[in-house]
Amino acid sequence: KAGVTQTPRYLIKTRGQQVTLSCSPISGHRSVSWYQQTPGQGLQFLFEYFSETQRNKGNFPGRFSGRQFSNSRSEMNVSTLELGDSALYLCASTGDNYGYTFGSGTRLTVV
Amino acid sequence: GIQVEQSPPDLILQEGANSTLRCNFSDSVNNLQWFHQNPWGQLINLFYIPSGTKQNGRLSATTVATERYSLLYISSSQTTDSGVYFCAVELMDSNYQLIWGAGTKLIIKP
Numbered sequence: 001k002a003g004v005t006q007t008p009r010y011l012i013k014t015r016g017q018q019v020t021l022s023c024s025p026i027s028g029h030r031s032v033s034w035y036q037q038t039p040g041q042g043l044q045f046l047f048e049y050f051s052e053t054q055r056n057k058g059n060f061p062g063r064f065s066g067r068q069f070s071n072s073r074s075e076m077n078v079s080t081l082e083l084g085d086s087a088l089y090l091c092a093s094t095g096d097n098y099g100y101t102f103g104s105g106t107r108l109t110v111v
Numbered sequence: 112g113i114q115v116e117q118s119p120p121d122l123i124l125q126e127g128a129n130s131t132l133r134c135n136f137s138d139s140v141n142n143l144q145w146f147h148q149n150p151w152g153q154l155i156n157l158f159y160i161p162s163g164t165k166q167n168g169r170l171s172a173t174t175v176a177t178e179r180y181s182l183l184y185i186s187s188s189q190t191t192d193s194g195v196y197f198c199a200v201e202l203m204d205s206n207y208q209l210i211w212g213a214g215t216k217l218i219i220k221p
Binding site for chain 1: 142144146151152153154155156159197199206207208209210211213214
C-alpha cells in the first residue's frame with residue numbers, strides 16, 4: 001500500500017515568488033491536512049480538507065491557501081513568499097481509523 | 112487552548128538503556144498519537160493510542176485519558192532510535208487538527 005507522497009522534496013524560492021506543493025494521500029483516505037514545521041514555532045496546523053471541502057484552517061495569513069481535488073490529492077499554495085516561510089511542510093492523510101500518516105515533507109527555503 | 116507538554120526535552124542515553132517519555136495534556140482528547148521524526152524530517156507514526164496500552168516490539172505506550180497523560184517506553188535502545196519524539200492530540204470536539212507537543216530529542220550513543 002503506497003504511503004503519502006509529497007512533491008517536490010526540496011524547493012528554493014526567492015522572496016516575493018509563489019510556490020505550490022502537492023500531496024497525494026493513501027488510497028482511500030479522503031482527509032488531507034497540512035502542517036508547517038519551523039525550529040522556532042514547532043509544528044503548526046495549516047488546514048484540513050475532506051472531500052474537496054476545507055473543514056478547518058489554522059492561524060496563518062491569507063497568503064497560504066489550499067485545495068483538494070476529486071481524487072483526494074491536495075495542493076497548498078503560498079504567495080508573495082517571505083523569508084519566514086522557510087520551513088518543512090508536511091502533509092498527512094487520515095482514514096477511518098483516525099490515525100494520521102505523514103508524507104516525507106517538502107523543505108522550502110526562501111532566499 | 113489545550114496545552115501539550117512533553118518531558119524531558121532532551122535525553123542522552125547509551126545503547127541498550129531503557130527510557131520513558133511523557134506527554135501531559137490539559138483537556139479531554141479524541142485522539143493521541145506518538146511520532147518519531149528521523150533526521151530527514153520524516154514523521155513516522157508509532158502509536159495511535161487515545162487510551163489503554165499498546166506494544167510494538169521494543170516500544171510500548173500507555174495513555175491514561177482520565178488523568179490526561181501518555182507515556183512512551185523504549186527498551187534496549189538502539190542508535191537508530193535517535194531523533195525527536197512527538198506527542199500530538201486531537202480535541203474531543205474534533206476540529207480535524209493535531210496539536211503538538213514540543214518534542215523530546217533523544218540521542219542514543221553507541
